[in-house]
Amino acid sequence: MKKTFPVNINGKVFYIDEDAYELLSNYLTQLRAAFCGTEGDEIVTDIESRISELFDERISAGANAITFADVNSVIEIMGKPADIGDMNDGITPPPPYSRDTDETNAENSVVKPSRKRLYRNLNNKVIGGVFGGLSTYLGWDANIMRLLYAALCIATYVWPLVLLYLIAWMIIPPANNPRRILESQGNPVTIDNIGQEVLSSTPPLGHEADNSSVTFVENAFRVLGKFLMGLIGLIGVAATLVATGFFAFFLVAFIASYGFGNDILINALDWDLDHCTSTLVPIVCSSACMAFSLCFIIPGVALAWTAGSVLFNYRKASKTTVIVAAIFETLIIVATVILMIYATHLTRFL
Template identity: 35%
Template sequence: MNKILNINLGGYAITIDDDAYEYLSNYIESIRKRFSESEGRDEIVHDIETRLGELITQSMGTRTIVMLPDVEAAIEVMGKPEDFGDPAEESTRAGSSAGSSSSSTGKAKSSIRTGKRLFRDEEDAVVGGVCSGLSAYFGMHDPVWMRLIFVLLTFLSAGFWIPAYILLWILVPQARTAADRLSMRGEPINVDNIAREIEDSFDRLSTKVNEYGAQKKSAAGKDRSFGSALSHGVAVLGQMFGFVIRFIVKFGVFIAALVAIALFVALAVSWVAGIWGLMAAAPFVDYFSPYSGGLTWLGFTNLFFLLGIPVLGLCLVFARAVFKTRTPGWLSGALGLIWILNLICAVFLVGFAAKGYRQGGTDERVLDLSGLTSDTLRVEAMQARNISGRSYWWFDEDDDLRIDDNMLEFRGFVEIRVNKSETGAFKCTRIIRARGSTTSDAIRNAESTEFPVSMQGNVLKVPSSLGILKGQKWRGQHVRINIEVPVGKSIVFDDKIYRYAGAEMDVYADDNDRQYISRRPEKVFRMTGRGLICAECPRFGDRDYRGDEYYEHFILEGNIEAEIRRGNDFKFTDPSGSIQKIQTGDKLTLINNSAAGNSPVKVFIEAPAISSLYADNTGEIVLRGFEENEASISAKGKSRIKAYIDVDRGLTVTLSGQSSLELVGEGNYLDAGLSEGARLEALGWRAERVEITASEQSDARVYAKQDALVISDGSSSVKVEGGATVRNTRYEK
């Protein structure tokens, strides 16, 4: 039976048995005798004890008592005194390399971590010792290079590395002990290296003390020698700062040279491109320039000097720095004066130009459509104007901007909007907006814009571009055609004008072909209570748009969770690969045959439309983004459905067996039947009329604006909000 002792080993509180304690005490005593004649004996022993405490603590793991094998393993890493040779040889080995000094223990295998650690080296520090510590960590023998790197990074990062250096100064610990300094350089932390490091530290300290004493003694007798030493130190420091400053200046000159060359090349390219651009744009300048006559070219001259003089100045600075040339003082003054004069002139020109766009005006005219004899209005692009004399196109003849001897013509500022008529008759309004110095000037600019709209039989002729007559100016002209179509009547656009057309249902910003006139030329669109519907398109989009697979009826059975979204084409994703898929025409059946206790299988579906959904004992099913004419939703068992859907005419709901449905959206009519404890939450689905049948402890909450028919047994609950008249029989008045 061994005794248990509690000891303090280098600051580590350790519980150790008697055998291990005796072995450890003998080892430390042998270390003390080994370095008895060393000046740093006490510090050496203290650092060795600290390192032993660290090694023993790491090797113990979850055990609480130190045994003899733990001490033996730590001593094997540190090395034994008899391995180090005679004490007189220590000073000789102190100057040797780290590899030879630790050869006796370097072969010892241990799980103890002995890798490099980052410390601040205060013994070789200038400011904080961060750079000297980094140099030791990366194996750089001279920390001057690391300091130069920090100085360079500081200038390149506009001072960012100054707070970074301070942060490292705060966070990185100082190498206080010999073990820290060895770890900083990645050398093995054993008895030999600790002793060598401490004795080296004493040697360095002794040298500094001797130097300091010699300086003090010399200063006491010879002030001139002290002044000489101080002068020498200042000279060395000045050389260092001079080197850094010269390096920074040369680097700055190099960067300035690159910038100057780049700006010079940019000036040359801009000069050539500007000349060619002015030549190409010359016919258009009279229309788009806010000035007339020579003021236009004065503005171009101002722009050239405002941009060119600073670039020329940088080039002169570069030439003076590289070629050691001198720029005449009068040249710099002249360039500065010219630039200031051009800046003043440019300010006046910009103010004068802005004055021409100060006010807005509108020219609005209503076109007579009383001659329309059909229920369908056809809108066609007016035949292109004949080009007279010389003509110019911007880039090519198919582009949106052209000019001839009489007029400037361009597209892109024409918009056609289709709205529901409130009067029951077709109506067309042409609105031209323009800017001017005054309201009357803006109205004149709008009235002078060429955009003739005419009615020929049942065809509305609309230009595809607006025109500005020669002698007039472009003042932000924009044309809008408002066409009102009565409910039940139709409109069609030809293949040249359809791209400028939009409808009130375009605000949904989706790809439904029924809603986008601007994607369906030569198709008849019928006006309904909710907007335009493509009467000639397939119900849910052309086959070319929806792909090879197309389904609008969905049946889901078993433990399935599904998210069904509206998309252009049909897409089905089953990450598990376990769903049985049955396809029958436009009906898709999905079945999960796994046991009821298993986790639900989640699938994702995209479809252009949904006409019906049937869920049988499923998990949660979510519908998003659908807008239908008619639809039906059925569920049984414990199915849970959330449907975000708009239905124009009627939505039919059938729920049974404790199933539930939450509806969000709007529609004209909701017909719901609930049984066997089913639940319907439809306060978020705004309907004009509802009809609810509830039985067997079912629960329903609905929203109706006009009329609500509620048929319920005594065990069920039906709540109606929205202000509708609630009836309990079909024949109640």
């Protein structure tokens, strides 16, 4: 039997289970650590007021006491401190203003808007919020985008664009906390803006029960999307392993030909090297095949890593990594084409 005792939250007394109290206490402690200073204290007070309202709605619905599940639901609705804004990473401080600061300095203390980011908009969605997010990012009308998508689906036999939507659903992160909502709108990520977003974006406790049919469809698509990303990840792993195996084979062929004059492995290719007297030919052929194998390794790793970052919350590759990989891939493709053309020319005329 659980212990319950009265707790005063924002002037209202609630009976709360012991384990629920510990969870709530830890949550509020983390909030106070995240929102520091006088302004932060005001935000935490406002959040506590909203929590009190949510608990009051729960008691009005017939609950005798606040349980661990109730507190957990409130935390999910309000957002965890780490999700609210990643307070130690990238928060722009509010404009430096005090009573000793004149009006001119206050006017010049302007917080620059944050760089706009693409997120799925969970407040403007039919299924996954992809078009809601795109409309927020691009400044277009989401309904027009959905109508165009439906028309294109009909024109392309449905499944290609449905597949593309599922991939976008899995790759584009949701705007599920105030920081991401502000970034999706291009608004400054300040403590004040985050606090206001926390209070304005909290739905009533238990609101999801009214959308059970939508939730079922969304969960079904989410499962299908995860299956699809898992399949893509397996394809990436398989492509990487096969390409690595072929690269190793042609590397051995290169060493055998260049180091020992043995062309048995390289002769397994379609090129007829029996009439070629130049020792350059098998070396060029094996090098061309190695380069061709390398063309599939980087895309395979990229597919596997992308799928893993979605399914298992791996850290996504940085922009620098993506750019460097793209440059290497381009150079490898160019080298492959040149070596293949040169190898074909040698085997044809020597």
